[in-house]
Amino acid sequence: MQLTGSQVIIECLKEQGVDTVFGYPGGAILNVYDELYKHPEIRHVLTSHEQGASHAADGYARSTGKVGVCMATSGPGATNLVTGIATAYMDSIPIVAITCNVGVSLLGKDSFQEIDIAGITTPITKYSFIVKDVTKLADTIRRAFSIARKGRPGPVLVDITKDVTANKTEYIKKEPKMPQPDCSAFNEDDLKKAIQMIEKAKKPYIFVGGGAILSGASEVLKTFVEKTDAPVCDTLMGKGAYDGTSENYTGMLGMHGTKTSNLGVSECDLLIAVGVRFSDRVLGNPKKFAKQAKILQIDIDPVEINKNIIVNHSIIGDVAIVLGKLNEKLEQQKHTEWLSHIADYQKMYPMTIPKEGLSGPFMIAKIYEMAKDAIMVTEVGQHQMWAAQYFKYSKPRTLLTSGGLGTMGYGLGAAIGAQTANPDKQVINIAGDGCFRMNMNELATASRQKLPLIEVIVNNHVLGMVRQWQTLFYKQHYSATVLDDGVDYVKIAEAMGAAARRVTTQEEFNAAFQEALESKTPFVIDAIVDSDDKVWPMVAPGAPINECFDGKDFESKNK
Incomplete structure (x- = not known):
């Protein structure tokens, strides 16, 4: 059937199961908003600022695991999305940002509210599109959602010229194909070597990041922790991937991590990093980070392997699938003495709350x-x-x-x-x-x-x-x-x-x-x-994480 570009956009959103869009209208995107007006099945949340729309799409995505969608008009409307897109990119959050630009005949002429938003966002998206041909619109939107979801998730921008939103094309509905996890990057030898490292370890520590949440790995992670019989710490982004009420959970690692986690990781002989990227706030001094330990890294993105710290072995793949495979092969481990040692640290260095005053x-x-x-x-x-x-x-x-x-x-x-x-x-x-x-x-x-x-x-x-x-x-x-x-x-x-x-x-x-x-x-x-x-506690910038200090330490040092 023949539809305008604006109608194609709405139909493609419906194909993808989108029920909510966050945005702010303007001249270049008016055709799209006019069509959206006719489709109450898609809720539109009018934010006070375009940046708010991009953050709202991010929050929608993080809390649900679905792709968040935001829209804005050309020029400043589009550039106001940039901070939210960059935020999503850094944390691997799947959002699709749809912007509209001036007509094709006005591109490159410094036209009113013209901006190369696709160029601006190229470094902070998985992909940025500009659509100048209505016949390519539907497939571009479909690709955008697929890219946002696939592998390591992230934001995608689709910029559409205003004439494309008005022009007509043939539209045929398609059911979206949800991307399947790619397991081709690891093999049985990779799993076997990881198992050998785990079985040889006397003092293993499991370090969990946001990748475990993005992959939906919580249940298999719980089993893996139980079979490994190891303490667990996490990154800021990994909170909730492993149950924070468990006895062997020791809190966050790094600059403001717990003393238990920082000291424990500094003493372990095997650090199993699950969906983490070893950011500078975690490593402290990378030359002194977990120097006595072998490091096993499990991550979906090969770019993260040996980027910030050299590891001894890695398995590249979807975290949930990799952990599931390891669970099938790993025999029950026992580390009673090591866990007791970490439990002693937890008793020695509890997180305290001031008894008096509001804090x-x-x-x-x-x-x-x-x-x-x-x-x-x-x-x-x-x-x-x-x-x-x-x-x-x-x-x-x-x-x-x-x-x-x-x-x-x-x-x-x-x-x-x-x-x-x-x-x-x-x-x-x-x-x-x-x-x-x-x-x-x-x-x-x-x-x-x-x-x-x-x-x-x-x-x-x-x-x-x-x-x-x-x-x-x-x-x-x-x-x-x-x-x-x-x-x-x-x-x-x-x-x-x-x-x-x-x-x-x-x-x-x-x-x-x-x-x-x-x-x-x-x-x-x-x-x-x-x-x-x-x-x-706190670790000074550039210091090793085992040199973490608290208020009492600081006062004693500066007397």
Whole structure:
């Protein structure tokens, strides 16, 4: 049948099972929005800013495992998506961003709101398309979804000229073919060598990253851990892949990892890295990272092998499939003495919560106590680390956070995406006051959509993590990090249609959070904490991870 390009776009979205699109209209994309108006089966969430749309698509994707979709018009509309696309790219999140450009005859002429968005996004997407021929539109959109899903997931951009959205072509519906995991890169010898390494190890440690979540590997990972009989640590992106309430789970590894994980990995004789990329925040000093251990890396992307650290053996493939194959071949291991040693570390170096006063650790622990099944979203900074340290993630896709790019302003948009996708779950965004400022306009979106998400602002009136570094490493030169300017977040929230409370004590927070849980509208808690609260433990930049220190260590060293 003959359809316009705009009609083809909508039909292709329906083919792919898309039920929600986040976006913001404009002149170049008007034809598409006019067609979208006729299809209420696709929910459109109008955000306050295009960046909010890209983060919402990301949050939708992270919380569901589906491809998130966002749309924007040409020029600044398209460029406003860039930060969200880069955020998704760094964390391997499947989104498809659809933008429209000026007509083909106007390309390359500095036309009004013309921009080469495909060129701009090439380094931060798996693929960027520009469609100038309506006959190629349907297949391009189908390819975009396939690429976004396939192998290591990631964002894809499709830019479509305005005349293509109006021109007609023959459209034939096609059922999408979901990509199947590719297992061709490893063989029986790879599995055999891995088994030999595991069986030879006396002190194995399992290190889990976001790849285990993306592959849906939680169940086979649990079996693998039980058969290996080893302690488990994770990355920020790996939270929830392995049950954080398990006895042999020791917390995060790296710069703000637990002392147990950092010391344990530094002592192990085999580190089994599952879906991790060995980022600089994990390695500390790469020359001294796990020097006494052999490293076995399991990852779907061959580019990640030997990129940041040299490993002894690798298996390239879908994590869930590889672990399943290893489980079939691995005999039950026993490491009682090693596990007991790690358990002693856990007793020696517990994560503590200040007993007096309102603090980030107290609030996260209380949120866990009152809302264990919530989807937690964070911005970036101290509050992000506290959310990783003090909330026990027992299921995958329950912590949504910008790990690779570290995007301030990510959380509220992502929370909107997650709450839209999961209406029956409680979504909570943890923000610092610096991050909240960046995209707080999206509160209006949450109010308009009647989303009962909770926004907790850990308000210390400074850029907390930067101030922490300035305190520790820059002689307390607080350059451009003080935010004590009288902004009233409660009034801002109420003006945007949300309920809000300001709290200064533990008792006030408990009451406000209970009220927020019962609210049917967005609810903001402005929680005032001390400007000099710090995230502990910490590893200094460039130091080996076994040199982690906490507040007491710091005070003793600087007496």
